Amino acid sequence: MSGIQIILLTGIAFITLYFLTRLHRRAVDIIVLFLLISCAVVFILKPELTSRLAAKLGVGRGVDLVFYISILIIWFVLIKLYARIRSLEENYTRSVRENALTHAMKLPGSSEV
């Protein structure tokens, strides 16, 4: 096993551990996670597989194929995250607004114009 394989596999092990202990536990998420992890592990251990796949898809090198797919995945994750931030902000706004409306007051004032 080469150095890069050890580094990548260790990284994946940590991500998996983090995900399982800290993040969602919905069945769909876990299935998707395991699919991704098994793909990653297979491709790390057998890099020549990506080259064969790349050739079938008309991409030069296996690394390029992985790179293109990674970009797609990263965009997907970014958009998901952004949508989540927006919905969080909406909830936050709603709560601040409700608070403001509940505590609305009529200031008495003292000066007459």
Place this chain on the structure above:
Amino acid sequence: MSNSLSFFIVIPVYNEADIIPEVLLGLQVLGYTGIIVVDDGSTDNLRYALRNFSIYFLRHEKNLGQGAALQTGFEFARSLDAGIVVTFDADGQHQAIDIAKLTEPIISNTADIVLGSRFLSESTEGISRIKKIILQIARLINFIFSGIYLTDAHNGMRALNRKALGLITLRENRMAHASELLFEIRRHRLRYMELPVTIRYTAYSKQKGQSAIESVKILFDLVLHKLFK
């Protein structure tokens, strides 16, 4: 007010304690009483600055942005059964004397919403060249996004009738709300109209006003709004 409709002025405020008394006095002198100040999480001593004024006061505990403050003001005005709502900036740029002109089409029921425009009047005082150019670009962008081509892209002075007040919902918390307002006008097929208002660019408002960078942020918010609504 000369009409029977209940009339309110919504003023979103963020750290304008120094200038707000002057703005409120200007409104009071002309006899405007139904004033709703929405404090968007100011960190200066706004409450103290307002102590002499008889107004409705609402406070966002945290700063959300001008769009959010306006929406809060709208919802409060709705709860008071407002017939007419005018939005007014807190930084002293707007002239109280323009309010009567702006509400005329609402009272005569020829428009649901009237938008102030600084470019319809000759009296735009002290506007900078770069600001002019940015506003021209913003007009075009608003047109591309909303199909409404206005003479002014971003004017905080507007008058709404009960129908517009009931239908318009601003979800853009920050400055993109000015463009979102146009989407809402379009979506609800509201009758709109632009009328000239005077914007006074004082040293204070220039310093408080938005920079060119800010307009890039607005564009970014707009694109995301269209993608994620």
